[in-house]
Amino acid sequence: MGKTIWRVGTTYLPVQNVEESTIWYETKLGAIVTYKDTEKAIINFANQSFFLVKASENTTANFIDGAGNTHFSLTFEVDGVDALEDLHRQFNKNDIKVGAIEDRGHPGKNFIFYDPSGNIFDVWSELSPDFKNRYTI
Known part of the structure; x- marks a missing residue:
């Protein structure tokens, strides 16, 4: 191809x-x-x-997963757990609605945050290796 x-x-x-x-x-x-x-x-x-x-009222980018939970559709990445924890503190300080920092059983940690329309986003502490290689981080 x-x-x-x-x-x-x-x-x-x-x-x-x-x-x-x-x-x-x-x-x-x-x-x-x-x-x-x-x-x-x-x-x-x-x-x-x-x-x-x-969009019309109550429309978000979220979806309902197989367990019936509302799920985010997008994950942002930061470079390491320290960066994740710093961002979490910054979001809290800036009155952004955030969830707790979680260990989900895979490498790194995550937390979710919300925009004013109710869209939920995820943040993960692991930058993809391809991104790091391309941008020499």
Whole structure:
């Protein structure tokens, strides 16, 4: 097969209020806003573009897993447990709703956090080896 998908370019996130969400991502996560209107915003952070798209009430990127639990659809990575713990403290200080730091039985540790629209995201303490190699971290 000569063709391949190289990367995820954009992730679309449903939000209830584009303006509020854009400000939250910019101030809480350090996102760079490159476009915004009443229906969507384009923000960049974590080496990716995200479209914040105005969605109907109670729509999130979350899903229900096989055990009936609400599950996140996206995991962000940091470089090590110390970085994870520092980010967790920073999120708490910045009034971001976060879960406890967890040991899930695989390498590293994780915690979840929420955006103002109820989207749940995961943070993992292990940067992928491919990312480290490509960016010489």
